[in-house]
Amino acid sequence: VQLQASGGGLVQAGGSLRLSCAASGYGFNRYGMGWFRQAPGKEREFVGRISWRGRTYYADAVKGRFTISRDNAKNTVYLEMNNLAPEDTAVYYCAKDRRPEHGYSRPELGAGVQEYGSWGQGTQVTVSS
Numbered sequence: 001v002q003l004q005a006s007g008g009g010l011v012q013a014g015g016s017l018r019l020s021c022a023a024s025g026y027g028f029n030r031y032g033m034g035w036f037r038q039a040p041g042k043e044r045e046f047v048g049r050i051s052w053r054g055r056t057y058y059a060d061a062v063k064g065r066f067t068i069s070r071d072n073a074k075n076t077v078y079l080e081m082n083n084l085a086p087e088d089t090a091v092y093y094c095a096k097d098r099r100p101e102h103g104y105s106r107p108e109l110g111a112g113v114q115e116y117g118s119w120g121q122g123t124q125v126t127v128s129s
Contacts, residue, residue: 001023001024001025001026001096001117001118002023002024002025003021003022003023003094003095003096003118003119003120003121004021004022004023004024004120004121005019005020005021005092005093005094005120005121005122005123006019006020006021006022006123007019007020007123008091008092008123008124008125008126009124009125009126010126010127010128011084011125011126011127011128012127012128013084013085013086013127013128013129014083014084015084015127016080016081016082016083016084017081017084017125018078018079018080018081019035019078019079019081019092019094019123019125020076020077020078020079021033021035021076021077021078021079021094021120022074022075022076023075023076023077023094023096024075026096027100028072028075029052029072030052030100030101031052031096031097031099031100031101032049032050032051032052032096032097032102032110033049033050033068033070033077033094033095033096033097034046034047034048034049034050034094034095034096034097034110034111034115034116035047035048035049035068035077035079035092035093035094035095036092036093036095036113037088037090037091037092037093037125038090038091038093038122039089039090039091042090044093044113045059045061045090046059046111046112046113047059047062047066047079047092048062048066048068048079049068049107049110049111050068050069050070050077051103051110052097052100052101052102053103054070055107056068057107057108057110057111059111061087062081062088065081065082065083065084066079066080066081066082067079067080067082068080077094079092079094081125084125084127085127086127086128086129087127088125088127089125089126089127090124090125091122091123091124091125092122092123092124092125093119093120093121093122094119094120095113095116095117095118095119095120096116096117096118096119097110097115097116097117098115098116098117
């Protein structure tokens, strides 16, 4: 399994970025994918996820500003980030569900790092004020 995140960079507050995560080595369309972020000195934080069926769930901190989508033909998941703020500055990671074709009775159950079995290398997002 390989997950390659890209698209990070430096952006001014209020700006936008689109992150991509290219997956390989497994049946991408059978697995949900998550995005997490980690700021210096802080724990890794859930950003959002998209199920293998395409259902999305977001952390309150990004709801309404971030959008996750997937293109199964390209084995890629995206994180569209709008109206960025300095507090969004972090290394962003994509991650693959541990279990194929898995759904949660409550979407927040998919927010824990323990639900993900493979992680990308991360891409830095820096938002200047």
